[in-house]
Amino acid sequence: MAEARITPRSKDYAQWYQDVIREAGLAEPAEVVRGCMVIKPHGYAIWEKMQADLDRRFKETGHENAYFPLLIPLSFLAKEAQHVEGFAMECAVVTHSGLKAVDGKLVVKNELEEPYVVRPTSETIIGHFFAKWIDSYRDLPLLINQWANVMRWELRTRLFLRTGEFLWQEGHTAHANHAEAREEVQRMLDVYRDFAHEVMAMPVIQGVKTENERFAGAVETRCIESLMQDGKALQAGTSHDLGQNFGKAFNVTFQSETGTREHVWQTSWGVSTRLVGALVMTHSDDEGLVLPPKLAPIHVVVVPIWKTDAEKTQVCEAAHRIAKDLRGDGLSVKVDDRDNLRPGDKYYEWERKGVPVRVELGPRDLASSSVMIKRRIAPLDANGKPVKEKLALQDLGLSIGKILDEFQVELFRRAQAFRDANTVSVDTWEEFQAVFAGDGSKFVHAHWDGTGETEKAIKDATKATIRCLPLAGQGPAPEPGKCVKTGRPSARRVLFAKNY
């Protein structure tokens, strides 16, 4: 019988999440480094695919990659008041250089004149260099992206969703006027949406953050929000309008066409390895990881099946030949010809790892010039076994390519159907409380009076927060109403949910 390696979602969602990550070999706690994780090869391969696709989109929109130091002078953080307030508690600080042995123990040696912080984000140090690089309106816009690691001393961590150190990209741009900067903010938010939809098969809502949820130092934060299978929201990406806040803090100025000296208008935007967690919680099931083909490190696993040694030789040879053909068609293929495992074990193992399509190849298939294939998500037959499909060897790459395309589309459709089924409009406080009772959560469109106090009161009462004010067309049409909590006038509905 099936071994209970993965806790069912219905029993314990948090445990399920960890089990999927462990069983798929995505990551594990770093153990000797508090709050940090080791991203294992299969997990890192997914991140690399995300990077490759995003990087292409950034370059297509005119951005160039650069790299800035990991360490930032402590004084830089203090130059933007809101920014330091937001990040001060999360900073790891480097205060010494060198080690020396004292009584057989290694201790720090030289205290630094000015400590460094390990970057929690790079607006400040990039601001410093932008000031050197920008002189004229002809230097603008300056469109920079950095792929990097950052560190935030989080008090409570969860693999991929919130770790002490994480990998991300941070775009930093400078513009000659606010309008252009705002265009950039929305342009990159659209890049994130397109990536989430087309590549991750994860539907997102674009919106504007409330003042409470805004990035420290921004004048406006836009975001993409996604609904996880437990009804909680995950902020999947952000794009900030920094106004002239950092331009003024770091004296980033340029001479305009009319000869005046002006501060630049900046933006920053980022997504992180958190997206891997989002992927897990959007598509995976009780059998393990489910990956959209566009992010799957392995598209197809070929499992040869044999009884006799002669069959083994024949079938394995054919399996490698087929794999070579499929690779020629642009697919990433793994042949699992291990002889210490039976086929069933291999099926479960590759399903836990999220391989979208499995090809079974045995003597019967060879005789009929065909293979049996199984999709990672397949309906069950009358006997409770997953449905398999018989495909001709002829043009197998095309057939599988088609199936992968269908699978990609189907995952998005499924995720969107789930989100639609878990999105409601609520008009009474009783109903609102009922949705968020216990561990409950959904996407809730409700009226809000626009005040921070009410936002906080709602959070204190239900743990639900305003995820965003959805952009036009991403929620119910604007209509005035009464705040779900206070009954005061409201211009529009906003999106509530509990969140990660």
Next chain:
RNA sequence: CGGGGCGUAGCUCAGCUUGGCUAGAGCGUUGCGUUCGGGACGCAAAGGCCGGAGGUUCAAAUCCUCUCGCCCCGACCA
């Protein structure tokens, strides 16, 4: 950072209350054989500073103190 739970073989855990001989089980791993189309079986074997440090004791996985890490709840954060 506050509250709670946990840390014993690669994994899941038993043993701890009431200290005592060579620290156990299942799964996994290795070897051989039989197997192989949805989680096989037999035989043999390897694998442990019982998270770490200190203490109590004739004797510590077990009791005490400190410490590190993980998980959950909260606060914080995004």
